[in-house]
Amino acid sequence: MVLQSSQIEEFRGHFRGDVLLPGDNGYESARKIWNGMFDRRPGIIARCVGTSDVIHAVNFARENSLLIAVKAGGHNSAGNAVCDDGIMIDLSLMRRVNVDPKNKTARVDAGALLGDLDHETQLYGLAVSGGGIVSHTGVGGLTLGGGFGWISRRHGLAIDNLISAEVVTADGKLLTASADENPDLFWGLRGGGGNFGIVTSFQFRCVELGPQIYSGLIIKKFEHAKRYMQFHRDFVRGLPDEMTVWMVVRHAPPLPFLPQDVHGKMVVIIPFVWLGDEAEGARLIQPIRDATPSHGEAIGMNSWVAWQSGFDGLVEHGARNYWKSHHLRELSDGCIDRVIEFADSMPSDEIEVFIPHMEGAPSRVPDTATAFAHRKTPFLLNIHTRWRKTQDDEPCLAWARDFHQVTEPFAQGVYVNFLSDEGEDRVKAAYTPEVWDRLVELKKKYDPNNLYRMNQNIKPA
Numbered sequence: 001m002v003l004q005s006s007q008i009e010e011f012r013g014h015f016r017g018d019v020l021l022p023g024d025n026g027y028e029s030a031r032k033i034w035n036g037m038f039d040r041r042p043g044i045i046a047r048c049v050g051t052s053d054v055i056h057a058v059n060f061a062r063e064n065s066l067l068i069a070v071k072a073g074g075h076n077s078a079g080n081a082v083c084d085d086g087i088m089i090d091l092s093l094m095r096r097v098n099v100d101p102k103n104k105t106a107r108v109d110a111g112a113l114l115g116d117l118d119h120e121t122q123l124y125g126l127a128v129s130g131g132g133i134v135s136h137t138g139v140g141g142l143t144l145g146g147g148f149g150w151i152s153r154r155h156g157l158a159i160d161n162l163i164s165a166e167v168v169t170a171d172g173k174l175l176t177a178s179a180d181e182n183p184d185l186f187w188g189l190r191g192g193g194g195n196f197g198i199v200t201s202f203q204f205r206c207v208e209l210g211p212q213i214y215s216g217l218i219i220k221k222f223e224h225a226k227r228y229m230q231f232h233r234d235f236v237r238g239l240p241d242e243m244t245v246w247m248v249v250r251h252a253p254p255l256p257f258l259p260q261d262v263h264g265k266m267v268v269i270i271p272f273v274w275l276g277d278e279a280e281g282a283r284l285i286q287p288i289r290d291a292t293p294s295h296g297e298a299i300g301m302n303s304w305v306a307w308q309s310g311f312d313g314l315v316e317h318g319a320r321n322y323w324k325s326h327h328l329r330e331l332s333d334g335c336i337d338r339v340i341e342f343a344d345s346m347p348s349d350e351i352e353v354f355i356p357h358m359e360g361a362p363s364r365v366p367d368t369a370t371a372f373a374h375r376k377t378p379f380l381l382n383i384h385t386r387w388r389k390t391q392d393d394e395p396c397l398a399w400a401r402d403f404h405q406v407t408e409p410f411a412q413g414v415y416v417n418f419l420s421d422e423g424e425d426r427v428k429a430a431y432t433p434e435v436w437d438r439l440v441e442l443k444k445k446y447d448p449n450n451l452y453r454m455n456q457n458i459k460p461a
């Protein structure tokens with residue numbers, strides 16, 4: 001639909017933030033998202049600074065039949081935060097975090113980044129569990145999909161710590177969703193993504209944390225990868241929830257504590273976080289050191305805020321990215337063999353195979369308590385394919401797809417936040433059939449015309 005300039009001027013007149021059209025100052029930077037694969041050009045970018053702007057933009061889009069893309073942190077690898085034509089409702093200027101230290105809660109505007117959240121909550125020695133591992137990820141998308149992080153095994157997913165959300169529904173109404181108000185909407189927001197409305201703010205429960213935590217990295221030699229992984233899969237499942245140990249297979253970054261000849265070599269990185277006494281953490285981690293030879297390690301008391309942004313440099317904005325993922329039912333020998341085989345043939349030095357251990361507090365929440373359905377699987381296999389040049393698209397995409405396919409026999413479901421644009425069946429795979437049916441009913445109720453469809457879409461029929 002072609003809009004008249006008078007319509008745009010009228011829209012601008014009611015808008016507190018910026019309304020940007022192609023060619024306007026700031027348009028080019030506002031349309032950019034984390035994944036450099038997406039070079040889309042919205043017809044309008046509505047840079048909201050408050051709830052009223054969001055309502056106004058939703059009404060304007062609906063009345064003019066505009067496709068809506070919602071951008072919070074702009075981090076999602078599927079690229080749904082930006083559309084061609086249509087309107088980008090950009091929440092990224094809404095980054096306020098208000099902490100209530102007495103009640104240990106935080107009210108967070110929907111465009112805040114995880115780094116904003118850590119920065120403000122740590123002022124009071126608090127943190128929000130489930131708040132990811134890269135500080136430039138958005139709270140908005142992360143929370144609506146589930147949200148896990150270093151302390152979620154102990155304290156739950158972001159959605160398990162969500163008290164309420166303010167939501168602009170497709171008809172332009174502002175609703176509160178909580179256990180007491182619109183509980184069906186509250187259920188669906190916790191895992192159903194952006195399907196039911198635009199959240200303008202979240203209220204979270206906080207936990208006491210830091211400012212220092214015992215944490216670190218152990219860099220294992222790849223030649224012993226199979227033996228290490230066989231040890232790892234059983235060992236980490238026996239650890240207390242206060243200890244989170246993950247696994248990353250990749251080419252070694254130039255870490256200062258590694259000998260120079262290891263930089264760029266294939267390695268198995270074992271990062272961990274321990275919520276407790278340093279000596280006890282060291283005792284618990286010792287078997288990992290002993291399991292197989294290492295190239296080096298950096299372990300100690302680290303500031304929580306620094307740890308939370310310690311990996312940012314490996315995933316900065318702009319590179320080309322393609323993610324394939326699933327939850328793993330088992331990290332069996334067969335699965336380990338496939339991981340090692342595909343690690344050996346990585347088409348780019350920046351690719352990571354990320355295998356976090358997920359069990360703990362999230363798995364003790366009943367499967368249908370929220371829309372986040374796959375809570376019991378022990379591991380995730382996340383194939384972070386990342387490269388720079390367009391001419392490498394084909395080998396990188398093919399490698400990721402093949403790797404994903406050969407590990408399907410070991411998989412069960414997928415985390416909706418790690419999906420690329422993979423079609424409805426894959427969106428369904430993020431949910432159990434029971435949860436999916438409930439989500440469809442909810443979509444019919446809150447967004448019967450599928451106004452919010454640029455997402456991992458749940459169609460109303």
Ligand SMILES: Cc1cc2nc3c(=O)[nH]c(=O)nc-3n(C[C@H](O)[C@H](O)[C@H](O)COP(=O)(O)OP(=O)(O)OC[C@H]3O[C@@H](n4cnc5c(N)ncnc54)[C@H](O)[C@@H]3O)c2cc1C
Pocket residue numbers: 034069070071072073074075076077079080081082091110131132133134136137138139140141142143144145146147148149193194195197198199200315417418454455456
């Ligand atoms: C490098 C990297 C590291 C990551 N690490 C983790 C991690 O540790 N743990 C984890 O759980 N996930 C992680 N993720 C996945 C992350 O949770 C998703 O990519 C998430 O969608 C990012 O949110 P965003 O707001 O930045 O994204 P955006 O791209 O802005 O949003 C993604 C989609 O969510 C919807 N959306 C976002 N905000 C709103 C809103 N306020 N109202 C309605 N709909 C909205 C929209 O449909 C939008 O298209 C990581 C991703 C990356 C790229």
